[in-house]
Each structure stands twice: as structure tokens, then as C-alpha cells.
Amino acid sequence: MPSYLPEPPFTHGRSIARVGLLLVNLGTPDAPDTPALRRYLAEFLGDPRVVEIPRFFWWLILHGVILRTRPAQSAKKYAAIWQSEGSPLRFHTAAQAAGLSARLEAAFPDNPPLVRYVMRYGQPSLGQGVTELKNAGCDRILLLPLYPQYAASTTASSQDALFSALARWRHAPAVRTVHHYHDDPGYISALKGRVEGFWATQGRPDVLVMSFHGVPQFTLHKGDPYYCECLKTGRLLAQALGLEPHQYRISFQSLFGRTEWVKPYTAPLVEQLARTGVRHVQVLCPGFPADCLETLEEIGMEVKATFLNHGGEVYHYIPALNDDPTWLDSLTRIALDNLGGWLPAPLPTAEEQAAQKNRALEQGAPQ
Numbered sequence: 001m002p003s004y005l006p007e008p009p010f011t012h013g014r015s016i017a018r019v020g021l022l023l024v025n026l027g028t029p030d031a032p033d034t035p036a037l038r039r040y041l042a043e044f045l046g047d048p049r050v051v052e053i054p055r056f057f058w059w060l061i062l063h064g065v066i067l068r069t070r071p072a073q074s075a076k077k078y079a080a081i082w083q084s085e086g087s088p089l090r091f092h093t094a095a096q097a098a099g100l101s102a103r104l105e106a107a108f109p110d111n112p113p114l115v116r117y118v119m120r121y122g123q124p125s126l127g128q129g130v131t132e133l134k135n136a137g138c139d140r141i142l143l144l145p146l147y148p149q150y151a152a153s154t155t156a157s158s159q160d161a162l163f164s165a166l167a168r169w170r171h172a173p174a175v176r177t178v179h180h181y182h183d184d185p186g187y188i189s190a191l192k193g194r195v196e197g198f199w200a201t202q203g204r205p206d207v208l209v210m211s212f213h214g215v216p217q218f219t220l221h222k223g224d225p226y227y228c229e230c231l232k233t234g235r236l237l238a239q240a241l242g243l244e245p246h247q248y249r250i251s252f253q254s255l256f257g258r259t260e261w262v263k264p265y266t267a268p269l270v271e272q273l274a275r276t277g278v279r280h281v282q283v284l285c286p287g288f289p290a291d292c293l294e295t296l297e298e299i300g301m302e303v304k305a306t307f308l309n310h311g312g313e314v315y316h317y318i319p320a321l322n323d324d325p326t327w328l329d330s331l332t333r334i335a336l337d338n339l340g341g342w343l344p345a346p347l348p349t350a351e352e353q354a355a356q357k358n359r360a361l362e363q364g365a366p367q
């Protein structure tokens, strides 16, 4: 018999009518040390959406080999990027949630959607976020994954976690999920602004590399759209920046295990660029809206060393969107597009109010 979490008795006309917004990111360890990494990797790599190997066989490899060696190696990498505020992935995600919340409060001052950020693996957990929203009276929840490109290993996994969290409640809220926004004009234009802002201080590179997290190649052949969505993001961004084909590359990083992953791989690509005389490379990671281990350590340190050790001269990692205001405006709009019918019309923003006033003045309205 299922045992549900406690709730007050149902009463007619109880006006709980709040929308909750769960901003979900991948997750991160609680500390850059071996025990914390072991806990985090056990949860992450134990998810059948992440490693698609028959369970018993994978359990033996994971617990017999990987969790005995990888946690210590990964802890060293995390230590290199850890800040006084903690894991970059977590504090950037928290800042994004705060920015989203402030924008929604300004647009819906009477009953703003309640925003919580959660992690698919680690803390704050998705179950904890759902409980907080539920206890605050949210009867409708929007899941907004911080993955612009859909992948079964990320987006679908966070949906799975949401539905298992809801299975603990008798009176489960209504839910909606954001599927992807890889080609959203606001997302592309925020990336464009990020790159052009970087060029304004550091100059333009010979080649801009757009590096996305990889996935095993077989997932593409089994119907996962992730690879194609990454290529589309890259193409749209290159068009927005006015880049010629020889001025950019799209590649995939963060390989794991022995199977073939989607190609080209970032590190060998950057090495080949250096060997063939490219002197100045900049790398952007459009699939990571928040800086994390994979951007700061792998791209910012490891791939940089590869480029410089093979004859490259100038290498820059362009920081992720993080709490860039243009990005947070776009993220808010993506949320609102997916909340259609759940909220009243938003109040106009200060810019919209000013534009309305100017239009009225142009049309001869008294000042």
C-alpha cells in the first residue's frame, strides 16, 4: 500500500492557486573531496538514463571499479574550480533562480510564481523542491531544466525524478515540463551578446569552437535528438555572429567510458587546430548555461593546455551565460511561454512602459 506524505484534509473552495517553478540543473557534489564525490557519482552514474548498460553488469563495474578510483581523481578536479561560495554549478544556478524570481515578482506582484532551484543529483534535491512548493500552496508546477538541448540523459531524467517525487503525494499538483530551447531566439541572442562582449575586450579569434557535452553515439541512432539540437544551436549562433564556415567549429567534450561518443571530440580538434597553424582560439560551451566542472576545468584548463602545448598561442574560454541579465530576461520569457493560461497577463516592464508612453506622446497624447 502506498504511504503518502501528510496533507491537511481537502476542503471545498480552499484558494490555493500559486504556480511553482522548478529550475533544475544536473547536480554537483557537496564538497570537493573523495567521500562527497563517491556519493554524488553513485547517484549520478547509477541512473539508468545516464548509463544504458544492463543493470546487474553495470552495478558490478560501477561499485567494483569506478567508485573505487574515479571519486579521488574527480575530487582533485573539483578542488581546482571550487570557490568560497561552493560549487560554481550550484551558485550560478542559485543566482539564475534569484534573477528569474525577481523578474517574475516584478511582472506578477500580486501572486508571483514561486521559484526554487534543485539538482537532479545531490542537494537541494528535486523532492525537497517539490515539497517546498507544495507546502507553499503551489497547485501547478513548471519544470524548467537548465539544458537548452534535450537529451534522455538530462532532460528526461529530470522529468523521471519529478514524477517520482510527485508519486509521494496524494494530491499531486498539475505539472508542465519545458522540453528544450536550443533554437530559442532569446537564448541565441544572449549567446551572441556574450561572445560579442568578449570580443570587445579580448579581440576576435581565428577560430571560435562551440563545445557541447557529448553523449554516446548509439543514443543518436536510437532516437535521441540531442546531437542534432546541438548542431542547430551552433549553426544559428554562427549565423547570428556572421561567421564564415572556416571561422567556427562545433565539437563534443566530456567523454565517459569506452563506447564511441558523438564527434568531433573537442580536445583532439583543438590540438589539430594548433598543429595546423591556428594561433588564436576561443571556446564557448553553449550547452552549459551555468559554469561548472566541465567548462571551467576541462575547457578552461585541460583543453587550454592541449592547445598551448601543440603550438597555439592565445586561448580563451568564454564564460557561460550564468547570471547575464539578457539571458535571465530570455529565460523568464521561456518560462512565461510555457506558463500560458496559468497566469494573468504580466505587468509591462519598465522599458515597455516607457515605450508605451513614447508612442502615446508621438500620437499627440497630453504630457
Ligand SMILES: C=CC1=C(C)c2cc3[nH]c(cc4nc(cc5[nH]c(cc1n2)c(C)c5CCC(=O)O)C(CCC(=O)O)=C4C)c(C)c3C=C
Binding pocket: 026, 027, 028, 029, 049, 050, 051, 070, 074, 087, 089, 147, 151, 153, 154, 213, 214, 215, 216, 254, 256, 287, 288, 291, 292, 293, 294
Ligand atoms: C549539458 C548536458 C549534459 C549531458 C548531455 C551529460 C551527459 C552525460 N554526462 C556523463 C558523465 C559525467 N558528467 C559529469 C559532469 C557534468 N555533466 C554535465 C552535463 C551533462 N552531462 C555537467 C553540467 C557536469 C558538471 C557538474 C558539476 O558539478 O560541475 C560527470 C562528473 C564529473 C566527473 O567525474 O568527471 C560525469 C561522470 C554521462 C555518462 C553522460 C551521458 C550519457
Ligand SMILES: [Fe+2]
Binding pocket: 213, 254
Ligand atoms: Fe555529464
Ligand SMILES: [Fe+2]
Binding pocket: 254, 255, 293, 294, 298
Ligand atoms: Fe569532464
